[in-house]
Amino acid sequence: MNKLLIHPAAKPVVFLLCLAPFAWLAYGAFTDGLGANPAEALIRSTGDWTLRFLCIVLAVTPVRVMLKLNGLARFRRMLGLFVYFYVVVHLLSYGWFDMGFDLGEIARDIVKRPFILVGFAAFVLLTPLAATSANRIIKAMGAKRWQTLHKLIYVIAGLGLLHFFWMRAGKNNFSEVFVYAAIIGVLMAWRVWDFMRKRKVKAANARVAASLTAGAGMPSRPLSR
Amino acid sequence: MLIPPRDNGFNHPIPSEITPRAIYEGRRDMLRLLGTAAAGTALAGWAARDAWAQTPPPGKLAALKSVKSTVPGAQSMEKVTDYKDATTYNNYYEFGTDKADPAKNAGTLKTRPWSVEIEGLVKKPGRYDIEDLLKLSAQEERIYRLRCVEGWSMVIPWVGYSLAELIKKVEPQGNARYVEFLTLADPKTMPFVGSRVLDWPYAEGLRMDEAMHPLTLLTFGMYGEVLPNQNGAPVRLVVPWKYGFKSAKSIVKIRFVEKEPGTAWNKAAANEYGFYSNVNPNVDHPRWSQATERRIGDGGGLFAKRRKTEMFNGYEAQVASLYAGMDLKKNF
Numbered sequence: 001m002n003k004l005l006i007h008p009a010a011k012p013v014v015f016l017l018c019l020a021p022f023a024w025l026a027y028g029a030f031t032d033g034l035g036a037n038p039a040e041a042l043i044r045s046t047g048d049w050t051l052r053f054l055c056i057v058l059a060v061t062p063v064r065v066m067l068k069l070n071g072l073a074r075f076r077r078m079l080g081l082f083v084y085f086y087v088v089v090h091l092l093s094y095g096w097f098d099m100g101f102d103l104g105e106i107a108r109d110i111v112k113r114p115f116i117l118v119g120f121a122a123f124v125l126l127t128p129l130a131a132t133s134a135n136r137i138i139k140a141m142g143a144k145r146w147q148t149l150h151k152l153i154y155v156i157a158g159l160g161l162l163h164f165f166w167m168r169a170g171k172n173n174f175s176e177v178f179v180y181a182a183i184i185g186v187l188m189a190w191r192v193w194d195f196m197r198k199r200k201v202k203a204a205n206a207r208v209a210a211s212l213t214a215g216a217g218m219p220s221r222p223l224s225r
Numbered sequence: 226m227l228i229p230p231r232d233n234g235f236n237h238p239i240p241s242e243i244t245p246r247a248i249y250e251g252r253r254d255m256l257r258l259l260g261t262a263a264a265g266t267a268l269a270g271w272a273a274r275d276a277w278a279q280t281p282p283p284g285k286l287a288a289l290k291s292v293k294s295t296v297p298g299a300q301s302m303e304k305v306t307d308y309k310d311a312t313t314y315n316n317y318y319e320f321g322t323d324k325a326d327p328a329k330n331a332g333t334l335k336t337r338p339w340s341v342e343i344e345g346l347v348k349k350p351g352r353y354d355i356e357d358l359l360k361l362s363a364q365e366e367r368i369y370r371l372r373c374v375e376g377w378s379m380v381i382p383w384v385g386y387s388l389a390e391l392i393k394k395v396e397p398q399g400n401a402r403y404v405e406f407l408t409l410a411d412p413k414t415m416p417f418v419g420s421r422v423l424d425w426p427y428a429e430g431l432r433m434d435e436a437m438h439p440l441t442l443l444t445f446g447m448y449g450e451v452l453p454n455q456n457g458a459p460v461r462l463v464v465p466w467k468y469g470f471k472s473a474k475s476i477v478k479i480r481f482v483e484k485e486p487g488t489a490w491n492k493a494a495a496n497e498y499g500f501y502s503n504v505n506p507n508v509d510h511p512r513w514s515q516a517t518e519r520r521i522g523d524g525g526g527l528f529a530k531r532r533k534t535e536m537f538n539g540y541e542a543q544v545a546s547l548y549a550g551m552d553l554k555k556n557f
Contacts, residue, residue: 029527035325036314037377038527039519100530113512166512172422172493173322 005071014075018082021049022089039097046090047119051164053083054157055183062190077133080153084130087123115166122159125152157184280366280382282449283308289446291384294365296439298465298543301368306379308448310522315455316373317474318422319408319415326417327455333414334475336459345481346401349394355459359445362390366449367442367463372504372538374468376531378518383463384446389437397433397481404436405429405486406462407478423489429473430486430500431464434547440465440540444472466540468502499557503548504538508557 004010025045028034034041057079064072099106110120129150132138138146161184165177282288285308294300317327320334339355364384372378392404410426412418418425435441442463445452452458457474464471470490480486490498497511506516515534523529537544548556 032526034527036310036521037324037519040377042527097527098531109514112509112514115512169494169512171322 001067002069002071005069005074010071011074011078015078018053018079021045022086039093043090043093043098046086046093047164050083050086050090051160051180053079053086054153054160055180055187057083058153058157058184058187062187062194065194066190081130081133084126087126091120091123115163115169118159118166119163122156122163125156125159129153129156154188157188280305280368280449286450286453288449289364289384289451291364291366291446291449294367296365296367296387298440298540299365299367299369301370301380301539303368303370303380305368305382307522311379311381311447312453312455314521316375316469317455317457318420319410319418319425319427320455321417322420322422328453330416331454333416334409334454334458335414336454336475339459339477341460341476342478343395343481344478345405346398346483347481348396348398358391358443358460361394362386364445367440369440369442369463369465370538371463371465371469371472372518372534374470374498374502374510374515376513376515376518377521378532378534378538379521382448383442383444384449385442385444385463387439388441388443388462389439391443391479392437395481400483401481402433403482403485404431404433405478405480405482406431406473406476407480408473409475409477422493424492426477427473427489428487428492429462429471430488431471432485432547435464438544438547440543466504466537466544468504470498471502501548501553501556503544503553503557504534505536505553505557506534507536508554 025034025042029038029042032038057076060072060076060079064070095101095106099109110116129152132141132146132149141149161177161181164180165174168174168177313328314324315327316324317331320327320330337355340352341355341358342350342352344350363386365386366382366384368380368382370378371381406429408427408429409415410418431441442465444457444461444463445459447453447456452461457472460476461474462472462476471488485500488498488500490502491500504515509515517531518534519531520529523532535541
């Protein structure tokens with residue numbers, strides 16, 4: 001599996017797969033295949049795909065660590081940028097087909113409707129993450145600061161879920177919201193668990209190091225991780 | 226304006242340029258004839274439409290004959306929504322929350338035998354069979370705008386008669402001030418009746434004067450045929466000046482009551498859906514503006530601009546008097 005992941009064709013294949021939903025929607029838009037309300041269909045599906053890609057990108061690290069698929073790391077940036085790609089298409093579809101690109105109207109709508117505000121905030125927060133994707137910028141920022149900035153994705157995921165929850169709230173129609181919330185919840189829980197585990201190992205290692213400096217003898221096997 | 230110079234006097238055309246009388250009169254006859262022919266063609270259609278309702282049936286279900294309605298406001302001249310759009314883009318939560326769900330799932334709905342129970346504060350309560358209801362009054366075609374609370378709209382040629390005809394027949398008592406409509410909730414044929422989205426059965430209600438208004442239609446068909454299941458077969462309500470959810474589908478019970486009845490969406494979210502729910506561009510839904518709407522099947526497709534929503538969905542002339550002196554922001 002790892003071999004497959006590092007195959008030179010793997011990246012282009014994944015790229016095209018990620019583009020497929022967009023291509024499908026664009027095809028539908030031009031062939032009248034989006035049903036009775038094409039604008040609504042386009043806005044909703046691009047929102048759905050944003051959430052789906054968010055779940056996918058958040059799953060990369062847990063899956064990589066648990067299944068020892070280190071090759072997966074290569075795809076993380078591309079998948080993350082696809083979250084941004086779909087949110088931009090989502091925002092543009094809303095701005096164009098719902099608001100006719102009337103900026104004043106859009107501004108009023110953002111303030112008026114909390115769920116639009118929350119969605120828009122998620123987009124705004126996602127922008128610096130997308131903008132700091134290039135190697136050059138990561139280097140310039142330093143890995144530590146880059147990582148801290150990119151922890152924003154957890155806030156963004158929460159805002160995205162809230163946006164979806166509020167959109168469905170009027171109709172009490174939460175089944176899909178709960179599916180996304182459960183997936184993101186599990187992926188977050190794994191991170192908390194992973195963090196605790198690492199901290200425990202660190203603490204144990206520190207204790208060992210302390211005992212070593214105190215000259216209490218060498219442990220038979222050094223603890224790792 | 227051309228002012229001829231004084232010295233020129235009257236302009237005499239060259240005799241050869243004067244059109245002979247016989248020729249110009251011939252031309253005028255020709256034009257008159259053309260005009261009559263055009264008017265005749267137009268009138269033929271108009272005359273035919275006067276005799277029977279004009280919407281050509283799509284040929285999917287049993288035909289339901291009707292005459293053109295003479296109720297003021299009942300003949301919208303706007304482009305009628307495609308039958309396909311009107312029957313595949315529906316809110317009918319008993320069959321699923323997605324708008325494509327009802328068309329897929331409503332095939333299980335059994336519309337015969339069917340009866341509507343009339344109860345409460347009436348002199349003639351009882352169970353009315355659908356076949357008797359169909360014949361209770363002359364079926365009329367009414368072309369109404371339909372405005373959904375979600376911000377989209379259609380134009381639909383319904384077939385039915387004023388609910389007032391039925392109400393007069395069952396003779397409400399003096400203290401009956403509201404009419405409550407209960408719809409079918411059969412978990413065996415309606416897959417989503419078990420879900421917690423709404424309180425089942427779906428309940429709706431009108432004030433007595435709203436229910437008696439001639440525009441309030443007890444509806445049995447659309448597009449010249451009986452109602453498709455997903456549109457609320459075999460009998461539903463259509464109240465064109467209110468948001469679509471007020472028009473209960475597949476009605477099984479009509480109850481005359483003294484107090485304002487609880488309604489399904491009001492129970493689900495009281496701050497979002499009021500009892501009146503009159504179409505009103507000036508009172509926004511808490512989560513979106515009601516100032517504009519998207520007309521389904523509008524020529525421009527994806528790029529069609531939203532249109533302005535009209536007060537009482539354009540039926541202000543007919544219904545505004547029902548709400549005279551009422552604060553419509555409070556009674557939304």
